[in-house]
Amino acid sequence: MKRRDFAKLITAGGGLTLVPSCVATGKAGKMKPGSKDPRELSADVAIIGGGLGGCAAALAACRNGLRVILTEETDWIGGQIAQQGVPPDEHGSIETHGAPQSYRDYRDKVRNYYKQNYPMTEEARNRKYLNPGDGSVSRICHEPRVSVAVLREMLNPYISAGKLELLIRHKASGADVQGDEVRAIEVTDQDTGSAVVVHAPYFVDATELGDLLPMTNTEYVSGTESKKETGELHAPEVADPRNHQAFTFCFAMDYQPGKDNVIDKPKDYDYWNSYVPDMDPPWAGKLLELNYSNPRNLKPKDLGFHPEGKKTGNKLNLWLYRRMINRHNFLPGTYDGDITIVNWPQNDYFKGNLIDVSEKEFNETIEGARQLNLSLFYWLQTEAPRPDGGKGWPGLRLRGDVMGTADGMAKYPYVREARRIKAEFTVLEEHVGAEQRKMVAGPEKGKTAPDFYDSVGTGYYHIDLHPSNRGDNYIDFGSLPFQIPLGSLLPIRVNNLLPANKNIGTTHITNGCYRLHPVEWSIGEAVGCLTAYAMKHNIPPRAVRSDKRRLADFQDWIRSQGLETHWPKK
Template sequence: MKRRNFLHVAALAGFGSLTASTTFAGGLERKKTTASYNGGNELETDVCIIGGGLGGCATALAICRNGLRAIMTEETDWIGGQVSQQGVPPDEHQWIETHGAPVSYRAYRNRIRDFYKRNYPLTKEAKNRDNLNPGSGSVSRICHEPYVSVAVLYEMLLPYLSNGQLQIFLGFKANTAETHQDDVKNMTIRSVDGDNSIHVTAKYFVDATECGDLLPITGTEYVTGTESKKETKELHAADTNRPQNHQAFTVCFAMDYQEGVDNTIDKPTDYDKWKNYVPKLSPEWSGNLLDLSYSNPKTLAPKPLGFDPRGVDTPGMLNLFNYRRMIHKDNFDSGFYPGDITLVNWPQNDYMMGNLIDVSEVEFKKTVEDAKNLSRSLFYWLQTEAPRLDGGLGWKGLRLRGDVMGTLDGMAKYPYIRESRRIKAQYTILEEHVGVENRKLIVGEQEGKKAYQFPDSVGVGYYHIDLHPSNQGDNYIDFSSLPFQIPLGALLPQRVNNLFPACKNIGTTHITNGCYRLHPVEWSIGEAVGLLVAYTDKHKLTAKQVRNDKKKLSDFQTFIQNQGIETVWKGI
C-alpha cells in the first residue's frame, strides 16, 4: 500500500509522460476561463512566475498563502530546479536543522523525511532517526532522490493548485514581453516544442529562471561575468572586467553499481578528446580532467580522490561515490534497493569549455550537448579506466540510472547552473560585506568576525564563497565567508518596478554569487520576493517605497518575521 501511495504522488509530481501542454489545475482565472491552451490564449493573474526551481516554488507558496493568484512556468517537466531537474542534493550549512533558513524551507526538508518514512520500507533504526538522511551522503544532511523533491513540492503546492489560485505550465518558457516606461505589462510564454503560446497579463513578474532569462526580454538592466577590482574594490576580484567569464556548469547524472555485471556503454563520441583533456587554467589544473585528482579549491595544489562504488572508503581520501550518494541501501529493508545510488556532480564533469549566458539558442543547445558528452565520457572512463586499489582498471558494473533522473539518456533534465545574469540592483552585495578576509581589512579584526548587518535584511544564509573554474581560464576561487543576510535592495532592479529576481540573478557580484547561489538561499530569496509582492499589493505601495521608508520597512520586516523568515542570525 505504501509503495502504491508513492507511485500515485510521483505520477502527480510529473514523473512520467508530461508534455508541454500539461497543467495541474484549471480555472485559475477569477474573471474568465479558457478551455484550451493553444496559440493566442489570453490569461490574467496577479503574479507571473517564470521558472519552477526552488526560488520559483518558494515565491508561489508565499504568494498563494497570502491570497494572491499566480501562474508559474517551468521549462522542463519537473519543478524543483537544482534539487530535481538538475539532480543536486541540497548544499547547506551546518546549522540548517535548527535555524538559518525560513520555517517553510525546513518544513520542506522535514516533508522529504516524512515522505520516506510514510512510503518506503525503512529499517527500524532509520525510521526512528529524527534527522534521516536517505542517502547518507556526506555533502548534505538530506541527500535524496530528485523525484521525491518533485512529489513533496507538489504536495506543498497542491492546495493552491486545487482551489485555482495557482496554475503551473510545464514545458513553457518566456518568449517576449511588453513594457511601458518602467513596468512590465505582459508576457508571452511559449512551449519548448513551439506548438503552444499563451499571453499573460499580470501586476507583478518574477524571474526565477536559472540564467536570468527575463532580464534581456524585459529590458531590465543587468551584468554578467566578472567585475574588475576597479569596479568593486573586492579583494578577490579580477584585474579586468570580463562579461563572458562564467563559472563552469555541470550536466549531472545518477548511477549505481552491480557487482559481477558488465554494463559498459558504447564508447562516447569525443571520448579520446576528454580522456586526454587538460584544463587550461591559471593557476594550472592538477593534470588530466578525467583523473582521480583535482585542484584543491582552497590551495589549488593537486588533491587525490578515492572512488569505490561498493561504498568502501579509501584511506585518507574522500570516496566520490559516497559524496553525493542519494540512496544508501542500508537505510532500507534488505533487498528493497539492490545497491546504493549516487549523483555525479564532481570536478571531473564541470564543463569549462563554453558559456550559456547571452548566447544564441543554437549555441546554448550545442554547448549543453558537449557537456553531456563530457559526462558520458566520465562515466565510460569510470567503467573502463579508473584506477582501483587492487591494481585493476574500471568498474564495469556501474550503471547509468536515467530512471532516477527522469530521462532516457541518463543525464539530468537540465544543466546545473552556477552563475546567472544578475540585475543591476538598488544595492549590490560585495565581498567586503560577507568575505572573512576582505571584511577584516575594511572594519578590523574584531568587527570583521561578523558579516555586514543590512538594515533592510529580508533573510539569512550561509555558504563559503565557492567559485568553480571558469570558461575563460580561472581556476577555483574558494575562501571563507561569514553567516550573512539578504538585503532587500539586492532584490530590486534599479529602474524596473514590478519585476523581481528569485534565483541566482540578484544583486551580487561574480565573487559574492559564490555564496548566495545554494539551495536554501535561493528558497529564501524566492520567499522574500513572494512576501514583498503580497505586502506591496495589500498596502498599495511600490517595493522601492518599502525599502526607502524606515517605518514601512520595519513593518514589512515584522510581516515577514511573522511568516517564519529570519532576518538576523541567532547567536551570531
C-alpha cells in the first residue's frame, strides 16, 4: 500500500501522518528545507509536539512572558489524553497533590466543561469529583475531544495576545545544528507539503518518539539497558536498543442492543484469531481471549466483558475499565449507551517497533496494529463468550466520531516508550523501585524515594512495562512516590534542546513510572519555566543546576507558580 493511501485510510482529514521519526526526515547539520521558499518564523522557544508535555511547556513559557511556537503533527493537541485516546493514568492523591496546580486546573476545567455544556443529571452535576465515564482506571475518564477543547481554552488567551503561535498538522522534518547548539528546526505542513523554518534560542522536544534527538545529533538511548550498565534489579543481562514496550492503537465503541453492526471480516482475522504471543514467561493463551498474563505474577488471569455494564462475577469487566461516558450520568435519551475506549492487553501491539526503523517497516507496523484492532473488534462482535452461553455482541459499534477519524482508530498510536536523552542524571530503579530502593538504602530510608536536591516536580505510579516486541512479558512491580530531578531534563552536551515527553533521562525500567499523564505534564511545565528562567537571567539551562544558590532560587520561583518539588511529609 502506498504511503499516501494508507495515510488517508487512517486519518480521515487529520491525524497520524505516516512518516517515521527516524528515516529521511531526520536531517541534522546544514538544513535543506523541504520547499524552495520556506516560511521563516522566530520565537523565544519552539516546542515541537503538542502532547501534554508540549502544552504544559507552552503554558508555562507564555505565562512567564516568552513568545512561543507550538507545533503538532496531528490536528488535535493533547497527546496521549486526546489524539491517542487514553484516559488519565494517575495516582490516588491526584486531587490534592502529586502534580502541578495547573494539571489539577486542567482536570477541574474538564469537569466544568461537562457540567456547563452537557445535559447531566443533578446528581452528576453536583458531584465534586465528577468522573464522566466512571471508568475504573481513572478518577476522570473523559472524551478526547473534551481534552482538546479544554487545552485550547487554556492556550487561547496567549494565541489571542500574539504570544503563542500554534501550528497543527506540522511535523518536524529537519534541523540546523552548529556544534552544541540547535539553530533552527524545520517543520512540514502535512496537508500542503510546504516547509516552515523555526528559529529560537531554545527548542523543546515534546514529540511522542523523541523525533528531534536524531535530527539534532543529541545523544540518546533506546530500548533496554543491560544490568551491567545500570545495576537495575529488573534489567536484562544483555542490552537491546530495539526492545521496546508494546504500543496500542486505541479505539472507541458503544453498544446498541438489538442492532446488527457487524463489520466485514478483517483480512487478517484468521491470523489474529489463532495467534498465541511468543513470550517469556509464556502468555496466558491466545491473544483474542478474555484472559491475559497477570502483570504482577504472570499467571493466567480471566477477564470479563459485558457491554451493558453488568457485573461479570469477580472478573474485571473490560467494558468498564476505560469507559469514558457513563450514560447514567446524563439525562435520559442523551446517549444510546455507554462509550468505552479499548486499550486492553488484547490490542497491545508487540510485533513491531516504531523507533529507528525504515519508513516501510514503520508503515507495516502501523497497519499490523490496525488489523489487530479490527480483528479484536470483529471477535467481540461475533465470538466473544457471553454470560448467557452465546457468542458475540453484534450491537457493538465503532465510534470514529469520538476519536475524530473515519475508521474508529485513534489519530496516533499510544506510545509507551520513546528515545531517551543521555542526561546529566539518569533515574535508575534503585531510586524509585520499592524493592531495590530498600536493598540500597536500608529498611528505613528505603521506605521513600531519594530526595533529589534538584527536584523540579513529583509523580507516582507503579513501574508498569507492557510486553515488548522482543518477547518480554509484563514487568510490573511497586515503586515509591518520586521526584523529577532537573538533571534528567538536561542533555549531556546539547545546550538549548530540552525534552518534555517520555524522552527524559530515565531507563527502560524507570520509564515505566515516569511515562504517565501527570508526570509528562509536570516535566513539560518545569521545562517551560526553565527556558523562561534561563532567558531572564541570560544563562544556559544547565547553569541553573550547577549553581546551588541559583537552583534554590529557581525552585522557589516554580513553587510560587504551583509546581511541586516534594511530596508532603506524613
